[in-house]
Amino acid sequence: MDARLTFLELPEHRLYAPDESPTEPPVVRLRDFTRAFGANTIIDRLDLDIHPGEFVALLGRSGSGKTTLLRTLGGLDDAPGQDVSVPSSRAVVFQDARLLPWKRVWRNVVLGLKGENQRERAHDALREVGLGHRIDAWPLTLSGGEAQRVALARALVREPRLLLLDEPFAALDALTRLKMHGLVLDLWRAHRPAVLMVTHDVDEAIALADRILVLDGGRIAAQERIALPRGERAELTHLLRSKLLGILGGTATSDAVIPFPQGGH
Amino acid sequence: MPILSKLSRTLGSSRWLSPIAFLAVWELASRTGLIPQRTLAAPSAVAGTLAEMTLSGELPSNLVVSFERVLFGLAIGVTTGIVLALLAGLSRRGEAAVDPIMQIKRTIPTLALTPLFIVWFGIGETPKVALIAFASMFPVYLNLFSGIRGVDARLVEGARSFGLSQAELVWHVILPGALPSLLVGLRYSLSIAILVLVVAEQINASAGLGYLINNARDFLRTDIIVVCLLVYAVLGLAADGLVRAIEARALVWRPALLDA
Numbered sequence: 001m002d003a004r005l006t007f008l009e010l011p012e013h014r015l016y017a018p019d020e021s022p023t024e025p026p027v028v029r030l031r032d033f034t035r036a037f038g039a040n041t042i043i044d045r046l047d048l049d050i051h052p053g054e055f056v057a058l059l060g061r062s063g064s065g066k067t068t069l070l071r072t073l074g075g076l077d078d079a080p081g082q083d084v085s086v087p088s089s090r091a092v093v094f095q096d097a098r099l100l101p102w103k104r105v106w107r108n109v110v111l112g113l114k115g116e117n118q119r120e121r122a123h124d125a126l127r128e129v130g131l132g133h134r135i136d137a138w139p140l141t142l143s144g145g146e147a148q149r150v151a152l153a154r155a156l157v158r159e160p161r162l163l164l165l166d167e168p169f170a171a172l173d174a175l176t177r178l179k180m181h182g183l184v185l186d187l188w189r190a191h192r193p194a195v196l197m198v199t200h201d202v203d204e205a206i207a208l209a210d211r212i213l214v215l216d217g218g219r220i221a222a223q224e225r226i227a228l229p230r231g232e233r234a235e236l237t238h239l240l241r242s243k244l245l246g247i248l249g250g251t252a253t254s255d256a257v258i259p260f261p262q263g264g265h
Numbered sequence: 266m267p268i269l270s271k272l273s274r275t276l277g278s279s280r281w282l283s284p285i286a287f288l289a290v291w292e293l294a295s296r297t298g299l300i301p302q303r304t305l306a307a308p309s310a311v312a313g314t315l316a317e318m319t320l321s322g323e324l325p326s327n328l329v330v331s332f333e334r335v336l337f338g339l340a341i342g343v344t345t346g347i348v349l350a351l352l353a354g355l356s357r358r359g360e361a362a363v364d365p366i367m368q369i370k371r372t373i374p375t376l377a378l379t380p381l382f383i384v385w386f387g388i389g390e391t392p393k394v395a396l397i398a399f400a401s402m403f404p405v406y407l408n409l410f411s412g413i414r415g416v417d418a419r420l421v422e423g424a425r426s427f428g429l430s431q432a433e434l435v436w437h438v439i440l441p442g443a444l445p446s447l448l449v450g451l452r453y454s455l456s457i458a459i460l461v462l463v464v465a466e467q468i469n470a471s472a473g474l475g476y477l478i479n480n481a482r483d484f485l486r487t488d489i490i491v492v493c494l495l496v497y498a499v500l501g502l503a504a505d506g507l508v509r510a511i512e513a514r515a516l517v518w519r520p521a522l523l524d525a
Contacts, residue, residue, distance in 0.1 A: 074426050075426065076422060076425065076426055091426070091427070092423070092426045094419070094423060096419065098419055098420055098422075098423030098424075100420060100424070100437065100438060100441070101518050101519075102441040102442070102444070102516075102518045103437070103441075103518075111424060111427055111429070111437065112424070112427040112428050112429045112433065112437075138517075138518045139518070140518060140519070140520045141520070154427070158427070
């Protein structure tokens with residue numbers, strides 16, 4: 001595991017920023033976080049800090065515990081007696097947009113919000129994701145990409161300090177997914193929430209994140225920090241992808257393939 | 266020739282043709298004496314009686330009486346059904362308390378309770394309304410209960426992640442999600458209410474459609490009986506139309522209705 005944590009160096013570029021000592025306290029802080037269902041340990045003594053405005057991608061195979069981690073950070077699962085601190089201002093975007101079909105788009109956006117000018121706030125948020133004209137539409141008339149953009153607007157209208165994305169683009173076609181990457185980055189730059197994005201798409205993680213965590217067996221198996229500006233990562237993608245896939249796949253085979261015992265006739 | 270064949274094809278595919286032909290045969294059989302008046306009145310006689318009873322006010326006044334029975338019975342039955350379904354659907358303890366009793370109730374055919382209701386409530390309006398209420402309660406209960414339990418858990422979880430309170434969840438997510446099921450239950454309840462009305466009105470009624478039918482039977486007035494049957498049919502159709510109208514307004518977000 002130590003070998004995986006050492007940073008890859010290329011001669012031309014300094015690809016990874018050193019761990020700068022943060023001036024602000026982290027928005028997410030987990031220490032020795034463990035989660036088990038019965039005898040099945042999903043997350044195993046995990047330490048995690050996410051700093052304000054940081055974009056973190058969480059990679060992992062199915063069953064690696066990434067969804068469980070996200071649910072805990074999103075407040076969907078309780079974590080009694082654990083050292084977990086997350087901001088109260090947070091919002092989740094799920095893989096399926098989870099819009100209420102019986103509420104018009106703008107009412108979905110401001111769902112649960114208190115205060116005046118709700119329609120106006122919804123309109124501003126929808127304009128930001130390029131859907132100002134669909135403010136009165138019914139959710140079931142939206143395309144998959146549109147629904148996901150409404151879900152983003154619904155998250156951002158709350159001005160969260162922590163934005164949790166649970167494989168938000170996995171159900172979209174490749175072209176729409178690329179457009180959504182650009183949109184998410186624009187929104188992130190404009191609002192500066194800390195982002196934790198769960199994904200199983202290595203390229204997506206490399207394209208978007210400041211830091212990539214690989215979760216395996218309930219522990220952080222590796223992490224990579226990327227200092228290169230987004231858009232200049234093409235060269236890096238190739239190298240990093242094979243490295244990350246190696247980490248993901250390498251453990252996969254060693255776990256999954258059990259060799260036959262010798263001389264078992 | 267092509268015009269004729271086209272005409273016959275149009276007539277052949279028309280859905281009006283067979284009912285009209287049926288009426289014509291019926292009328293012809295009555296006129297020729299094949300069907301005696303005391304067995305079944307001719308369509309023309311029925312139409313005449315309908316106009317006569319409407320103009321004299323006999324039919325409208327009795328219709329109002331029957332209508333009120335259905336209305337009161339349904340109001341009580343549907344309200345009770347909704348309240349019980351909310352109790353059972355929204356809490357495990359409520360389910361444990363309410364659902365077994367409702368399942369026991371389901372096994373008793375409502376109409377079999379008629380003698381008991383007469384003993385309890387006499388022979389006035391009360392047993393009629395009570396029977397309709399009792400019968401119309403269950404479809405609403407059953408459908409709303411399963412509708413509440415069937416609300417998409419992912420939507421509930423999504424809404425919960427945005428900080429909705431329990432009451433807000435019920436109001437914004439669970440109840441609207443269960444509304445389509447409630448309307449299905451309501452449609453069943455309405456048709457059952459009319460069915461029970463027909464039977465309940467045979468209990469020593471002094472007004473209402475059932476009273477008209479009983480009287481007509483005693484005087485062998487088959488025309489009046491057929492008029493009342495027609496009115497029952499119209500009541501059923503109107504009830505169905507009412508629920509459809511409610512659905513069109515309340516479920517406007519559904520794609521099938523959006524396309525229409």
